[in-house]
Amino acid sequence: MILNIRVDHKTADIKTMESSISTLDDLFLNLKSKCNVEEYISLRTCNRSEYYMVLSDNYLGEIECADFVIEKNEAAMMHLLRLASGLESMIIGEDQILGQIKDAKKKAKKEGSAGIVLDTIFNKAIHVGQSVRKKTQINRGSVSIGSAAVNLAESVHGNLKCKKVLIVGAGKMGTLVAKALVEKHLKAIVVANRTHDRAVCLAKELGGYAIHFDRLKESMEDADVIISATGAPHAILTYEKVKAAVPLERRNSLVMVDIANPRDIEDEVSNLGVKVFNIDDLRGIAEDNRKIRKKEAKEAEKIVENELLLLNRSLKHLKVEPLLSDIRSNMELIRYRETQKALKKLGNINGKEKVVDKLTKSVVDKIFHDIVLNLRKAAENDEEELIKACELLFNNEN
Incomplete structure (x- = not known):
């Protein structure tokens, strides 16, 4: 589960935000002690304090708090994409939030608290923020x-x-x-x-x-x-x-x-x-x-909605990436073994060993390409039984 807990200018005045920061930190530490928080990124600016987390299960218990906004999964990701686009800022379209998101991700990666899921989500958010500013004029003029x-x-x-x-x-x-x-x-x-x-x-x-x-x-x-x-x-x-x-x-x-x-x-x-x-x-x-940026904001929201669909697809693909990696490794091992056997049987082929090696690699790549497409499609459609069947069929070292 992806979780976002925040306090910002939309729900609190500056005095409330100040007093809520330590409470938010305590809430995060409490979650870490009770739930399996696999990844997390903290984001703080002059008018917001947020945590993004990846939890191994959907159970949270009672964490509702009047001062905070708590969103899960798609809603949490939508917020981050909107945030990176300048749509959630007090000054709509301001550019600084994009740099702050980059810094938060960089810090979390350095500290080892961000893994592949949050890395994927934050990379998408940064891409969306850049795309919105390129395709619209939401940040034109002096906005900060x-x-x-x-x-x-x-x-x-x-x-x-x-x-x-x-x-x-x-x-x-x-x-x-x-x-x-x-x-x-x-x-x-x-x-x-x-x-x-x-x-x-x-x-x-x-x-x-x-x-x-x-x-x-x-x-x-x-x-x-x-x-x-x-x-x-x-x-x-x-x-x-x-x-x-x-x-x-x-x-x-x-x-x-x-x-x-x-x-x-x-x-x-x-x-x-x-x-x-x-x-x-x-x-x-x-x-x-x-009011000035209302039209540009609508265009930005369309971009965000489309990119959220792509992000959901990417996250589903992540589920089968370990399996695909194992399949690829096993196929490469088999390819290498069989290539070496063939080269021994062929004897002296006048330095054309690279041709044979390239041929076997090409065959494996073409077969693996179809496997990748089919497994990713199964992940997109939540076809768990098919994915399990593929694990049995392909994921072995024999």
Whole structure:
């Protein structure tokens, strides 16, 4: 059984997502202890936390939880294909989710938690995500959480021309914010990151400058916009830090946008008069984006539905791949033995042994081709008795 358990922006606000992450992890560990979890991949972004699992049986017991979405088999796979296509993102069509899915798969493969089933499913999802973006215009223009954060800041200031923007965090989300700011004719772009070298690299691309994290306070003093997107496990811009850094007369004009999960900015900061926004506040921009891309989304959904059929077929083929591998190995062993016998009987054939070898390989390949087609067709049609019969007929070393 394929299982997906998740909490995301569709079912929870940012506060609920933050508090649910540890619960989701506990639920996963509980499943691992009670069920045979053969494979798993964890996926985390700024507005979702998910687990994809392959279980050896269909029994789960009672795992229902109000905060989570739990889907099995085809529904779970459909969600992943839609996710890779940008259809499940808060900002419809955004490209970043595709890279995040690739990274999650790569990490799981490296750690040994992903096997052939999830590898097949995630490879298909990546292919579908690429195909959707190639065949539709769902990702045209500026579509990312980063660009939405910049739009949110502009909705307050009117525009950002001649404004000073401080970006806290030079990771992937910070980079998206930076790219969205390039054409805004800013007075200054300042990048702060715990790893100073990364801040320097990003600042160079933008024509801005980098600061060490311990100089964050002085850069906050005259900033017009602060956009924070770090991977810190706790708030880094606390009430006390902002109060100490930002002069009283500047607080009403300061816009702070938090696109981190967990959040970087404490809720209490808004009590200072600062305009504080987080991922939940991007929903209005996301809805406008959804309306613009409605037509492209429909085309993407058609692609996803067709690809899901192909994915189901591929997964059914996996059931007979071990049998096909055994048959092929046994056929090759027989071919080799009989070829060697024939060559001994033929005696000196003036260096034409390769011709005989090639001939026997060709015969085996042609016979095996038909076996592959028939066994895969039997798997597609769930013809278990026929597959068992083939195991008896072919899978032997005698």
